[in-house]
Amino acid sequence: MNKFPIEIEKGLTTDEYILNMGPQHPSTHGVLRVVLKMDGEVVKDAIPDVGYIHTGLEKMFENRKYEQIIPYTDRTDYLSAVNNNLAYCLAVEKLLGIEVPERAKIMRVILCELNRIMSHLLWYSAYGLDMGALTPIIYAFREREEVIDLVESMTGGRLTHNALRIGGFKYDLPKDFIYKLKNFISHFNDRIDEYEALLINNVIFVNRTKDIGVLKKEIAISYGVTGPSLRGSDISYDLRKIEPYSGYEKFEFDVCTGKNGDTLDRCKVRMNEMRQSIRILEQAIDHLKDGDIMAKVPKVIKPAPGEIYCAVEGPRGETGVYIVSDGSEKPYRIKLRSPSFSNLSVLKEIVVGYKIADLVAIMGSLDLVIPEIDR
Amino acid sequence: MDYQQLLSKIKDKINILQAREDLGILNINIEKKQIREVIKFLKDELKFNHLNFLTAIDLIDNNQIEVVYRLYSYETKEKIVVRVKLERQKPEIETISDIFRTAEWHERETYEMFGVKFLNHPDLRKLLLPDEIEMPLRKDFFHPDFEKLPEI
Numbered sequence: 325m326n327k328f329p330i331e332i333e334k335g336l337t338t339d340e341y342i343l344n345m346g347p348q349h350p351s352t353h354g355v356l357r358v359v360l361k362m363d364g365e366v367v368k369d370a371i372p373d374v375g376y377i378h379t380g381l382e383k384m385f386e387n388r389k390y391e392q393i394i395p396y397t398d399r400t401d402y403l404s405a406v407n408n409n410l411a412y413c414l415a416v417e418k419l420l421g422i423e424v425p426e427r428a429k430i431m432r433v434i435l436c437e438l439n440r441i442m443s444h445l446l447w448y449s450a451y452g453l454d455m456g457a458l459t460p461i462i463y464a465f466r467e468r469e470e471v472i473d474l475v476e477s478m479t480g481g482r483l484t485h486n487a488l489r490i491g492g493f494k495y496d497l498p499k500d501f502i503y504k505l506k507n508f509i510s511h512f513n514d515r516i517d518e519y520e521a522l523l524i525n526n527v528i529f530v531n532r533t534k535d536i537g538v539l540k541k542e543i544a545i546s547y548g549v550t551g552p553s554l555r556g557s558d559i560s561y562d563l564r565k566i567e568p569y570s571g572y573e574k575f576e577f578d579v580c581t582g583k584n585g586d587t588l589d590r591c592k593v594r595m596n597e598m599r600q601s602i603r604i605l606e607q608a609i610d611h612l613k614d615g616d617i618m619a620k621v622p623k624v625i626k627p628a629p630g631e632i633y634c635a636v637e638g639p640r641g642e643t644g645v646y647i648v649s650d651g652s653e654k655p656y657r658i659k660l661r662s663p664s665f666s667n668l669s670v671l672k673e674i675v676v677g678y679k680i681a682d683l684v685a686i687m688g689s690l691d692l693v694i695p696e697i698d699r
Numbered sequence: 700m701d702y703q704q705l706l707s708k709i710k711d712k713i714n715i716l717q718a719r720e721d722l723g724i725l726n727i728n729i730e731k732k733q734i735r736e737v738i739k740f741l742k743d744e745l746k747f748n749h750l751n752f753l754t755a756i757d758l759i760d761n762n763q764i765e766v767v768y769r770l771y772s773y774e775t776k777e778k779i780v781v782r783v784k785l786e787r788q789k790p791e792i793e794t795i796s797d798i799f800r801t802a803e804w805h806e807r808e809t810y811e812m813f814g815v816k817f818l819n820h821p822d823l824r825k826l827l828l829p830d831e832i833e834m835p836l837r838k839d840f841f842h843p844d845f846e847k848l849p850e851i
Contacts, residue, residue, distance in 0.1 A: 327824075329822055374827060375825075375826060375828060375829075378827040380835060382812075382836060383835050546799060547800045547801045548750055548799070548801030559773065566776060630722070631721060632722060633751070635751070642751070646752065646769075648756055659752060659754045661751060661752040669801060669804045670800075698827055699827075
């Protein structure tokens, strides 16, 4: 057993005790254990214990061919599988020097943004449950189901699509896809207003989240926090803007930021991001032209010796893949840089001094996905 | 700013063993005793304030383990990769977890996966693995349950 570096102070104090939260706890959203040092209801120290579902993906990758790796990357972040696929495919394409056809690029953007909406909707419903609001999940899952149906008609899979290939896309769009997508876009903005009225602007919710778990700029940067959690602290950093990939440079959208870096700001950033995703989808329909969906890719994928790091902006932040190639059919080393890994490590800095009920609110606002941390 | 300009900026301050360009990004190899100095210099002087990741590569043919630090700057949008080669038998290097707090977990992961010991680390325990598995990402790792896929 690992020994946790928590000690209880001796002397004339109130009783301090150690509390285990998880690994089986509804608000950790997966098998995450947090060892807490408590004084009454106040959190004094919090040490996350991860690794319960470590599957050794990075070792497995060393033993697979390049094209065999794509379905494994789906399983790291199952809520936005395509962002992981994309980071990996972009990295291999860059190593091989393949230029992806225009149509495939736009299709990838559409799928990425649909995934972002899926992921944020799930976060919204689960966060409502964490805070004791049981209605939001019913509303959000109604639209999430629509999005998943769209994605299913496009790729054949609901959560883990495995639709991207090195050099393009596996299937072309079904005939009625654009019609369905337009239909979805036409009413989704109103639905976001509805969600905000239900939960985010609710007085009880605001009282529970405002000025709770304030993440300062310097701390966020030092801990490598990325994604909406970083943007909530008023840092305008979005890889889609800074280093556009897969044709994002053509799209007009705003980078949503918060002001104080508290829990409420992180929530608002996510809600606003869904509106921006809709803007991107509207433009993507205009950009979509007929054409090839696969580039010419050699039958045996053997990149030249070298290395590459490619990152995309997933719903949780910087999702990166680092590949070292030795010139053979199998990668020499692959490192997955997952956003939740860094986002969780900041937990201790933002929960100490708050009550245990606030811990649930703060942890939920980081939007963690555990398989991504454990890999 | 391309990599030549960046290189000329840091050349006088850091003793670089080897510098190369890889897909537009400057890679520098440095000595292991310089690591804290270099990372501090890059963070304070050149505003490289984001550590994307830290990991290691097992170079079994050269009997070395290479630790890789990848840095990014929110202000200048520059990227740089710092690499340090360590002996494979006893890999040891100073921690940078007080300079970049995110390095704390990345170093713990590198420690359990490659056996790289980070000196003066505040809490060098295993992060993801159970106790009985040691250094799985080394190329000579053996475990009875771990079989290589058959060649097709």
